[in-house]
Amino acid sequence: MASGVRPRVKAPRSAEAGEVVTIKTLISHKMESGQRKDSDGNVIPRSIIHRFTCEFNGTSVIDVEMQPAISTNPYFEFEAKIPEAGDMVFTWYDDDGDVYTETKSVAMA
Amino acid sequence: MKFNAMTAIAAVLFSVPGLVAADPDDDNLVINGEIEMTTKAEPPAHLDGALPEIMSGWHFRSDETQALQMDDFDNSGMIFVDEGMAQWNTVEGSEEKSCATCHEDPSSMKGVRASYPKWDEDAGEVQTLAMQINDCRENNMGAEPYGYTSGKMANMEALIAVQSRGMPVDVAIDGPARETWEKGKELYYTRTGQLELSCANCHEQNYGNMIRADHLSQGQINGFPTYRLKNAKLNTVHARFKGCVRDTRAETFKPGSDEFVALELYVASRGNGLSVEGPSVRN
Amino acid sequence: MEFSRRDTLALGLGAAAMTVLPFRVNAASDDAITAFTGGADVTEGGVDLTAPEIAENGNTVPISVGAEGASAIMVLAMGNPTPGVATFNFGELAGSQTASTRIRLAGTQEVVAIAKMADGSFARASSEVKVTIGGCGG
Numbered sequence: 001m002a003s004g005v006r007p008r009v010k011a012p013r014s015a016e017a018g019e020v021v022t023i024k025t026l027i028s029h030k031m032e033s034g035q036r037k038d039s040d041g042n043v044i045p046r047s048i049i050h051r052f053t054c055e056f057n058g059t060s061v062i063d064v065e066m067q068p069a070i071s072t073n074p075y076f077e078f079e080a081k082i083p084e085a086g087d088m089v090f091t092w093y094d095d096d097g098d099v100y101t102e103t104k105s106v107a108m109a
Numbered sequence: 110m111k112f113n114a115m116t117a118i119a120a121v122l123f124s125v126p127g128l129v130a131a132d133p134d135d136d137n138l139v140i141n142g143e144i145e146m147t148t149k150a151e152p153p154a155h156l157d158g159a160l161p162e163i164m165s166g167w168h169f170r171s172d173e174t175q176a177l178q179m180d181d182f183d184n185s186g187m188i189f190v191d192e193g194m195a196q197w198n199t200v201e202g203s204e205e206k207s208c209a210t211c212h213e214d215p216s217s218m219k220g221v222r223a224s225y226p227k228w229d230e231d232a233g234e235v236q237t238l239a240m241q242i243n244d245c246r247e248n249n250m251g252a253e254p255y256g257y258t259s260g261k262m263a264n265m266e267a268l269i270a271v272q273s274r275g276m277p278v279d280v281a282i283d284g285p286a287r288e289t290w291e292k293g294k295e296l297y298y299t300r301t302g303q304l305e306l307s308c309a310n311c312h313e314q315n316y317g318n319m320i321r322a323d324h325l326s327q328g329q330i331n332g333f334p335t336y337r338l339k340n341a342k343l344n345t346v347h348a349r350f351k352g353c354v355r356d357t358r359a360e361t362f363k364p365g366s367d368e369f370v371a372l373e374l375y376v377a378s379r380g381n382g383l384s385v386e387g388p389s390v391r392n
Numbered sequence: 393m394e395f396s397r398r399d400t401l402a403l404g405l406g407a408a409a410m411t412v413l414p415f416r417v418n419a420a421s422d423d424a425i426t427a428f429t430g431g432a433d434v435t436e437g438g439v440d441l442t443a444p445e446i447a448e449n450g451n452t453v454p455i456s457v458g459a460e461g462a463s464a465i466m467v468l469a470m471g472n473p474t475p476g477v478a479t480f481n482f483g484e485l486a487g488s489q490t491a492s493t494r495i496r497l498a499g500t501q502e503v504v505a506i507a508k509m510a511d512g513s514f515a516r517a518s519s520e521v522k523v524t525i526g527g528c529g530g
Contacts, residue, residue, distance in 0.1 A: 004260075006192055010182045020487035024182045028192070033496070035473055060483025062491065069469050069475035071452045071494040072341030073185045078480075079487030171452050287511045322524035340454035392448035 005029055009090055012077060013105040015082040019109075023054065023061075024077045027092050027100065033068035049100075051093040056106075063079035082106055131340060133168035133319055133326075138386075141181055144275045150382035155282060159313055164333075165367040165383055166326035166391055169317070174338065177390040186267060186336030186388030189260075189343045193268030204253030211249065215268055222266075222273040222385050228286040235289040235374055238266055239345065239365070258351075261342035263334045270334065270387030278331050278385060280377045293375025296368060302359030306375070321391075328353075329380040330373070331391025337385045343388060346373055408497045419473035421468055425506060428479070429452075434506060439465070439506040439517035450497040450523035456523045458490035459507035459515065463487070466508075471501025497523050 010024040017067040027049065034046025048068055054061040061080045080088065085108045138146040148165035152158070158162040167175060176181045195210040197215055212218065225238040236244070242265055244255035250273070282290040311320065312328030334343040347364035350372060354361040362368040369382045409466075409513065425434070436472045466486040469479040480491045495504070504518045 004192070006188055006195075008182070008188050008191060012475040024489075026182070026185060026188055028188045040451040048412060051468050055483070056485050059485050060481075061485045061487075063490070064482055065481070068474065069472055069477040069496045071496055073188060075183075075185065075492075077456075077492040079490060081485050081487045083485070169446050171444065173448065174448050177454075338449040341451060 005094075005100055006096075007090065007092065007102045009102050009104055011080075011088055012106065014107040014109040016109045017082070017084060018057055019082050020095050021106075022077065022080055023080050023088070024075070025052070025054075025062050025102075026075045028071060028073050028095075030093075031070060031074065032070065032097045035068065037079070049092045049094050052076060052086065053091045054078070054080065054082060055091075056082065056088050061088070063077055084108070117307050133164055136168070136175060137170075138165070138167055138177055138179065140274070146384040146386060147276055148383065148386075150277075153359045153381040158283045159309075160327065161378075163220075163329065163380060163383055164316075164327055164331055165380075165386060165389075166329055167386065167389065169324045169326040169390060170390075174390060174392055175197070178386070184336065184388065184390055185341070186334070186343055186390060188273075188336075189264045189336075190267045190271050190388065193264035193266075196265055199271065202250035203250040204249065206244070207249045217274055217305055218269045218272045220273055220276060222270040222387060223254060223276045223279050225280065225283055226370060226377060228284065230285075235370060237346075237365075237373055238269060239347070240370070242266070242269075258345045258348040263345050266334045266345065267343055267388040269386055271383040273314060274387070275384050277382050278377060278380045280374060281379060282374070282378050286374065290374050290378060292368075293371035293373070296372045296374055300357075301354055302357030306357040307313065308353070308372075311314045327379075328376065329383060330376050331380045331383040332386035332391065334355065334387055335391050338390070338392050346376075359370060395504040404472065421470050421504075424466070424476050426470060427460075428464075428506060431497070434514040434516045436516060438515040439504065439505050439507045441517040442504050442520050442522050443519045445520075446524060447497060447523045450499065450525060452494045453497050453523075454494050454523060455503060456492040456494065457505045457507075458488065459505075459509065460489060461510040462524050463510060464487040464508045465491070465505045467495070468504045468506070469495065469497055469501060470504060472496070472498045477503075497521055499523050509512070 006028045008026040012021050017020050027109050028048050032047040033042055033100060036042055041086045043070045050066050052066060087106045088105060088106060090102045138148045140146065148167055150163050151162045152163050167178060181187050201209045222238060226235050229236040229339045239257055241264055245256050246252040300307045309329060311325050316325050316327045330346050337344050347369045350369050351361045351364060440458040444453065446452040450474050457467060459465055462482065463501045464479055464481045465477040467512055468475045469477050477495050478493060500522045502518050504516060506516045507518060508514055
């Protein structure tokens with residue numbers, strides 16, 4: 001695993017059936033763009049998270065294709081519709097093959 | 110149309126909005142809708158009228174940047190507080206202790222950030238928070254010290270700072286700390302580098318003015334460590350001092366040096382009365 | 393010499409065109425748009441794009457996009473070395489077709505959002521973001 005990668009997710013613990021809730025996610029990642037050079041003038045290879053997904057009970061909420069123009073420590077805010085109690089699964093896909101996941105359970109209010 | 114090109118260019122330039130109005134704003138900083146921050150205050154008496162009012166650097170930033178500090182989830186610096194929490198609970202060193210072994214919950218650090226740097230009787234010197242952290246690591250844990258401006262140090266400082274968020278900065282400058290404070294004050298007003306600029310030239314005499322496209326603040330450090338949009342990481346006070354002195358085109362003092370410790374005490378004291386904001390968000 | 397309102401307006405429009413034009417001929421962004429739309433026509437409007445008029449630092453610029461009923465929204469930074477930024481694909485449980493993120497802009501440029509609507513048509517919005525260069529950069 002790339003070092004120092006830590007996800008942070010804000011999601012409500014409970015919702016009413018059919019309620020639309022705001023989700024915020026952040027993950028610490030340098031998002032090396034592949035455009036920079038080191039002090040010897042060599043290009044630093046690209047190393048980014050290239051995809052982020054959020055699913056609720058296996059159904060997609062959002063699926064984001066990410067390019068190097070996404071800032072260091074990628075942040076996303078979006079809305080999800082909660083049809084029932086269940087698990088919201090967040091997944092980040094790293095260029096180096098690593099996959100980071102975080103799960104938040106949402107109960108019915 | 111008969112007007113000449115220069116006039117035409119000038120007319121376009123002067124029609125660009127937003128570059129003239131540069132005064133700090135009057136917005137209120139409330140974090141998570143809960144923690145009310147004091148971002149403007151009466152200057153402490155020891156400033157002798159050098160500033161009419163002391164102001165957090167938050168007031169000098171754009172609405173977009175300000176908003177990032179108003180919610181802990183929008184504040185990317187908070188992810189490094191989480192990182193600091195993991196460090197807090199990690200057992201390290203020959204004594205097989207973590208921070209938590211002695212200090213339990215980090216809430217035990219409430220008030221600490223607000224009072225540092227401060228005189229340490231045992232060490233017989235003024236110590237910064239970073240020095241105290243490393244003192245604890247080396248002497249109580251038997252662990253390697255953190256690099257003075259390293260990411261791990263910044264994470265730990267952020268974890269400790271956030272416990273004091275909203276409390277007024279209150280560093281002591283009397284008694285045995287006085288000599289260090291005087292030294293810091295002297296450094297603050299000493300011009301350095303090929304540009305021959307002192308801290309005061311920009312941050313006392315010209316705060317609120319634009320230096321090219323940048324809005325000069327009072328250079329207060331109540332918000333450190335600070336997450337900068339520029340490098341997308343937490344920045345420590347001494348790393349910031351170094352950057353500032355370097356930009357006067359001077360050989361800088363080293364982070365952790367006696368000079369920067371003295372300067373930190375002095376600059377911190379200029380913000381006595383402002384709320385601890387760390388980790389803040391700046392450009 | 394006198395400036396009429398009309399002269400000033402013409403000058404402003406000319407200046408605006410000068411800033412935008414170089415990006416219109418960026419082949420990489422054309423390719424990215426074609427890959428997304430399959431060459432279909434893209435109409436103006438129906439897409440919300442929020443970006444600051446002036447960004448304090450190009451490294452972290454907050455933006456929001458939204459288009460009611462869209463299945464996907466692609467964001468491009470027309471003046472970056474590679475124009476692609478992100479494509480948001482909205483799923484069945486999306487609470488709205490909106491999203492916010494923070495992006496890198498290499499300099500003052502046009503940010504474009506293109507939405508694929510539910511009926512398969514495409515709509516776009518754009519916004520110019522001025523990226524300031526710090527005073528001393530410390």
